[in-house]
Amino acid sequence: SQTIHQWPATLVQPVGSPLSLECTVEGTSNPNLYWYRQAAGRGLQLLFYSVGIGQISSEVPQNLSASRPQDRQFILSSKKLLLSDSGFYLCAWSPTRTGELFFGEGSRLTVL
């Protein structure tokens, strides 16, 4: 069966520090991969998605970036965090073209 792992689960970072959130999927190949941010009491904001290695679509022109160095690995990064980057980040995967998303457990980021 397929599983998705996302880490770290919680982190507290100072303003201006770098960020790296990692997500890996097991048990499938060539998945679509997604990064979302969920604000408290609000919906999911799509940040990045990828339909293949090296193919990243960005939805949010801020100081975040994403990379897909391997087929089942998706990384969310920032060189310098802002206070506004605080939030709950969710990674998700789907079988190609279905749109049926399976979510990781999320990473709660607090920027101080």
Added chain:
Amino acid sequence: GNSVTQMEGPVTLSEEAFLTINCTYTATGYPSLFWYVQYPGEGLQLLLKATKADDKGSNKGFEATYRKETTSFHLEKGSVQVSDSAVYFCALKTSYDKVIFGPGTSLSVIP
């Protein structure tokens, strides 16, 4: 552009009441439509889906029909239970596999 709009919550119903959560969308091409549910303390999970016009998705007593003419995908259930208390998200997938979500609707069912 692509977008999903949902009725604002929170919605509070008595047990066995009829539920409707409205969802409308804007999209180019022919999107697939989804309802996801997030139970308290849990992650999002797929509730139901429809991939083309006039399709009806159903699961756990919930139903939604893909209406292209009104660009809608309203979620309905004939008799809600306390265990249905959750946040419900409408979502669409574009032809380029981008998946976007509505803001979510919180439902509380009281005995």
